[in-house]
Amino acid sequence: xxxxxxxxxxxxxxxxxxxxxxxxxxxxxxxxxxxxxxxxxxxxxxxxxxxxxxxxxxxxxxxxxxxxxxxxxxxxxxxxxxxxxxxxxxxxxxxxxxxxxxxxxxxxxxxxxxxxxxxxxxxxxxxxxxxxxxxxxxxxxxxxxxxxxxxxxxxxxxxxxxxxxxxxxxxxxxxxxxxxxxxxxxxxxxxxxxxxxxxxxxxxxxxxxxxxxxxxxxxxxxxxxxxxxxxxxxxxxxxxxxxxxxxxxxxxxxxxxxxxxxxxxxxxxxxxxxxxxxxxxxxxxxxxxxxxxxxxxxxxxxxxxxxxxxxxxxxxxxxxxxxxxxxxxxxxxxxxxxxxxxxxxxxxxxxxxxxxxxxxxxxxxxxxxxxxxxxxxxxxxxxxxxxxxxxxxxxxxxxxxxxxxxxxxxxxxxxxxxxxxxxxxxxxxxxxxxxxxxxxxxxxxxxxxxxxxxxxxxxxxxxxxxxxxxxxxxxxxxxxxxxxxxxxxxxxxxxxxxxxxxxxxxxxxxxxxxxxxxxxxxxxxxxxxxxxxxxxxxx
Amino acid sequence: xxxxxxxxxxxxxxxxxxxxxxxxxxxxxxxxxxxxxxxxxxxxxxxxxxxxxxxxxxxxxxxxxxxxxxxxxxxxxxxxxxxxxxxxxxxxxxxxxxxxxxxxxxxxxxxxxxxxxxxxxxxxxxxxxxxxxxxxxxxxxxxxxxxxxxxxxxxxxxxxxx
Ligand code: SF4
Ligand code: SF4
Ligand code: SF4
Ligand code: SF4
Ligand code: FES
Numbered sequence: 227x228x229x230x231x232x233x234x235x236x237x238x239x240x241x242x243x244x245x246x247x248x249x250x251x252x253x254x255x256x257x258x259x260x261x262x263x264x265x266x267x268x269x270x271x272x273x274x275x276x277x278x279x280x281x282x283x284x285x286x287x288x289x290x291x292x293x294x295x296x297x298x299x300x301x302x303x304x305x306x307x308x309x310x311x312x313x314x315x316x317x318x319x320x321x322x323x324x325x326x327x328x329x330x331x332x333x334x335x336x337x338x339x340x341x342x343x344x345x346x347x348x349x350x351x352x353x354x355x356x357x358x359x360x361x362x363x364x365x366x367x368x369x370x371x372x373x374x375x376x377x378x379x380x381x382x383x384x385x386x387x388x389x390x391x392x393x394x395x396x397x398x399x400x401x402x403x404x405x406x407x408x409x410x411x412x413x414x415x416x417x418x419x420x421x422x423x424x425x426x427x428x429x430x431x432x433x434x435x436x437x438x439x440x441x442x443x444x445x446x447x448x449x450x451x452x453x454x455x456x457x458x459x460x461x462x463x464x465x466x467x468x469x470x471x472x473x474x475x476x477x478x479x480x481x482x483x484x485x486x487x488x489x490x491x492x493x494x495x496x497x498x499x500x501x502x503x504x505x506x507x508x509x510x511x512x513x514x515x516x517x518x519x520x521x522x523x524x525x526x527x528x529x530x531x532x533x534x535x536x537x538x539x540x541x542x543x544x545x546x547x548x549x550x551x552x553x554x555x556x557x558x559x560x561x562x563x564x565x566x567x568x569x570x571x572x573x574x575x576x577x578x579x580x581x582x583x584x585x586x587x588x589x590x591x592x593x594x595x596x597x598x599x600x601x602x603x604x605x606x607x608x609x610x611x612x613x614x615x616x617x618x619x620x621x622x623x624x625x626x627x628x629x630x631x632x633x634x635x636x637x638x639x640x641x642x643x644x645x646x647x648x649x650x651x652x653x654x655x656x657x658x659x660x661x662x663x664x665x666x667x668x669x670x671x672x673x674x675x676x677x678x679x680x681x682x683x684x685x686x687x688x689x690x691x692x693x694x695x696x697x698x699x700x701x702x703x704x705x706x707x708x709x710x711x712x713x714x715x716x717x718x719x720x721x722x723x724x725x726x727x728x729x730x731x732x733x734x735x736x737x738x739x740x741x742x743x744x745x746x747x748x749x750x751x752x753x754x755x756x757x758x759x760x761x762x763x764x765x
Numbered sequence: 766x767x768x769x770x771x772x773x774x775x776x777x778x779x780x781x782x783x784x785x786x787x788x789x790x791x792x793x794x795x796x797x798x799x800x801x802x803x804x805x806x807x808x809x810x811x812x813x814x815x816x817x818x819x820x821x822x823x824x825x826x827x828x829x830x831x832x833x834x835x836x837x838x839x840x841x842x843x844x845x846x847x848x849x850x851x852x853x854x855x856x857x858x859x860x861x862x863x864x865x866x867x868x869x870x871x872x873x874x875x876x877x878x879x880x881x882x883x884x885x886x887x888x889x890x891x892x893x894x895x896x897x898x899x900x901x902x903x904x905x906x907x908x909x910x911x912x913x914x915x916x917x918x919x920x921x922x923x924x925x926x927x
Contacts, residue, residue, distance in 0.1 A: 331855075332830075333828050333830030333832065333879045333880065334828045334829075334830060334854070334855045334856040338830075366852055366853060366855065367848075367852050367855055442848070443829070443846040443847060443848065443856055444846075446830075446831045446835070448835065449831075449835075
């Protein structure tokens with residue numbers, strides 16, 4: 227008998243739908259490709275397969291017993307059924323077992339509204355518990371780490387958190403302990419769950435056993451709306467879902483993106499959503515003595531226009547790599563076309579300590595994008611030290627800054643005061659705002675329809691929350707209003723139009739439009755997709 | 766001409782009812798009560814001013830689950846939650862405000878509450894006030910209201926369910 231080459235594809239039927247998948251695929255993943263959803267708790271795409279919850283049982287023809295779909299691999303000609311009475315009965319039984327000692331704390335449980343137990347109860351159990359004995363009581367609300375609270379009663383022992391810590395964080399801080407209905411998840415005695423990626427365990431815990439101490443009780447999940455966005459913590463630009471309510475950002479959740487962060491975020495980045503809310507500049511302001519007093523937006527724009535007209539020829543420009551490509555492009559066009567300035571200084575947050583998972587040293591999300599735009603528009607780029615030097619030796623009188631972030635580890639930054647006039651489009655009342663003379667509130671990434679480019683050259687969208695608690699505007703809008711006061715034609719119809727002009731002028735973005743950038747982002751022209759080891763456990 | 770006759774007919778009907786109602790009240794079935802000289806007794810299911818019920822130790826039964834705030838069609842309930850020092854209750858309202866002026870007295874909050882923590886059994890109307898702010902009833906005020914009917918049974922801990 228000759229050994230046939232391994233087939234490239236396996237054909238099988240799942241719920242009467244024909245599926246074609248590579249050999250070695252699990253039944254659960256194969257079902258996804260034909261739109262069949264199989265309920266599961268313990269399975270996670272990026273973790274090893276534990277197959278301990280048994281929620282995913284399906285019927286496979288010629289197999290005497292039900293098969294866990296997360297673990298069973300496809301085979302040629304396999305016939306899988308996921309809705310037979312036998313499967314339904316198994317699902318009901320699994321759910322009933324899970325609820326035997328479950329407290330059903332939903333009114334006080336932060337997971338309510340996004341809980342798999344709740345969802346699957348409504349979908350698959352649909353019957354009341356027949357359990358009449360006393361429930362086993364276990365430890366509740368234990369702070370097991372700086373960011374996380376663990377509730378042993380709610381835990382269904384799926385070990386997703388344990389596997390994440392061991393396989394992705396590579397720091398096995400968690401383990402299941404105890405036996406039978408006494409078992410729970412625990413850290414080693416005296417140890418804490420304090421790995422800098424620990425909050426991912428809260429994300430993947432299918433129930434309310436692990437909750438974030440930071441988010442706990444602040445908001446019920448069903449009030450939150452989602453905006454696809456990116457983390458602006460560092461130049462990795464991890465994909466996130468920004469959850470917000472009435473103009474306040476409440477948390478970042480990891481958004482799966484195989485090109486960037488798989489399913490994970492670092493804790494520092496995840497908690498960085500707070501910068502969307504904190505210390506925001508709500509209205510335009512001008513300096514009167516030591517104070518910044520509120521000013522009408524129109525008045526601020528008028529003053530900015532006047533100053534820039536008068537000081538023409540002695541203007542320096544700074545930009546923070548925290549701003550979007552749209553804002554950066556508008557600023558550089560404004561420099562070239564209206565101010566006649568061909569130099570730009572990059573400010574931004576100070577570097578932080580990188581790690582070997584996701585976090586990069588550059589704590590700014592859009593340095594690459596701004597560099598690409600500057601190069602294409604022929605702008606010379608200088609760093610923040612050059613800007614400080616210019617202030618010290620009076621190289622120019624007026625500073626126009628877009629984005630107020632500066633490295634807070636350089637004490638000389640206060641020398642920026644030496645500029646005669648500092649006009650700043652500031653997100654927060656920090657950084658350059660503190661030395662500013664005239665400030666216009668700048669919309670952050672969560673208030674803009676825009677793009678950012680991560681260090682590897684991936685162009686990703688950021689989307690607005692839709693409601694704002696301040697009067698912040700994008701820089702392209704503010705700059706066109708300023709130009710209007712300078713009697714110059716400089717207008718954009720909207721964010722899409724800014725990006726269209728940008729894509730035309732900068733080859734890196736050639737051929738892209740806001741609508742054409744997919745959820746996972748698009749590689750800029752000439753950006754080589756890096757050799758990336760996925761943060762997933764190989765199967 | 767027909768127009769005037771029809772108009773007159775209409776006026777006659779109105780006048781007849783007026784005379785009947787004023788002179789022969791009981792027979793006409795008029796239900797108007799001479800408030801405040803006379804007062805009706807409310808039915809037991811009358812929905813009055815809200816109150817927050819308490820545990821035997823005086824703390825609110827409310828666990829700040831936001832069900833009432835979620836269901837309220839008039840958006841008149843505002844809750845802020847905090848950690849409770851009692852580990853089994855876990856969650857309690859730091860702020861609980863009802864805007865009685867916005868409340869449409871539908872009683873849905875009472876229906877939604879899993880803890881029997883909010884009730885409308887006080888049998889009183891929100892008293893008149895001179896400013897809108899005075900209709901914002903805070904947690905402690907709501908807890909001080911007395912129910913007209915029997916008290917709810919003492920609660921078990923937190924949201925525990927069998
Ligand atoms: S984990 Fe929380 S939300 Fe889910 S069923 Fe249990 S108590 Fe309810
Ligand atoms: S804490 Fe959550 S993720 Fe961890 S085993 Fe329990 S239910 Fe699973
Ligand atoms: S690695 Fe960078 S982009 Fe990703 S979550 Fe952390 S700070 Fe944010
Ligand atoms: S529904 Fe009841 S327990 Fe929940 S917040 Fe309202 S009053 Fe409190
Ligand atoms: S998902 Fe298959 S056994 Fe848990």
